[in-house]
Amino acid sequence: MNSFTLPGFDLEAFVRATLDEDLGVGLPGGGHDVTSESVIPADARFSGVMDTRDAITVAGLPIAAAFFHALDPAMEVAILVDEGAQVPAGTDLMHLSGNARAMLTAERAALNTVQHLSGIATMARSYVDAMQGNAVLLDTRKTIPGLRHLEKYATRMGGAQNHRMGLWDAAMIKDNHVLVAGGVGEAVRRARVAGVQDIICEVDAVSQIEPALAAGASHILLDNMNLDDLRASVALIAGRAPCEASGGVRLDTIAAIAATGVTYVSVGRLTQSAPAADIGLDFTPL
Helix, strand or coil: CCCCECCCCCCCHHHHHHHHHHHCCCCCCCCCCCHHHHCCCCCCEEEEEEEEEEEEECHHHHHHHHHHHHCCCCEEEEECCCCCCCCCCCEEEEEEEEHHHHHHHHHHHHHHHHHHHHHHHHHHHHHHCCCCCCCCEHHHHHHCCEEEEHHHHHHCCCCCCCCCCCCCEEEEEEEHHHHHCCCHHHHHHHHHHHEEEEEEECCCCCCHHHHHHHHHEEEEEEEEECCCHHHHHCCCCCHCCCCCEEECCCCCCCCHHHHHHHHHCCHHHHCCCCCCCCCCEEEECC
């Protein structure tokens, strides 16, 4: 039985919707795996080995297991490495044994998920390592619609922390909010009057920091600032609120950014453009 859970994420519904999409459920002629049903005997059994061809940080194996169990509840699935583990190329990740048709039908969905999530976790780990212990890496809301909970889970497996999960759990005042409100201080004040506790305020100039703090901002986002301005901002904030460097952060620049003294560095590309890990699944008839 799969005990994998994430708050706000329905694993069973995700697995069912993904398989239904692949099988064409509800479409004319859909609802089955035409290749496996026509080529593989119904009672055929396979063993399988999922392994990685890249050095990766692992994420998503329990979700992959759920795809196989959805089609063959009796399938034997052995997950061989922990989530978040860093493993070298050639590592076996999962062993399988069960109905051959079920294994083949679930294969692509399972691999797509592990490849995508492990790719995110691996990129996150590379950024965390590059920061050399300075600051904390954050993800963003730049996620694929419908996959936010999984993608943010993957960043955690790579050593990052989650920024806000959505529009509901913290206010983030950005330039367009400031434009309508008439200023940084007024935008923050309105959020505070509305009873919002966590107020992240984006600033793109050092001069905006003091008005934001005076109005009650609980987190300052330093947007696209150079290193000198980041250091000046950290000195001005002086620990009165956590501060975050954001905007255009790359693997080759994050070490210097993290060393300025900011509390956090956020990186959108963790979920926006992480390459998929090269993970395969090989079967043997039983």
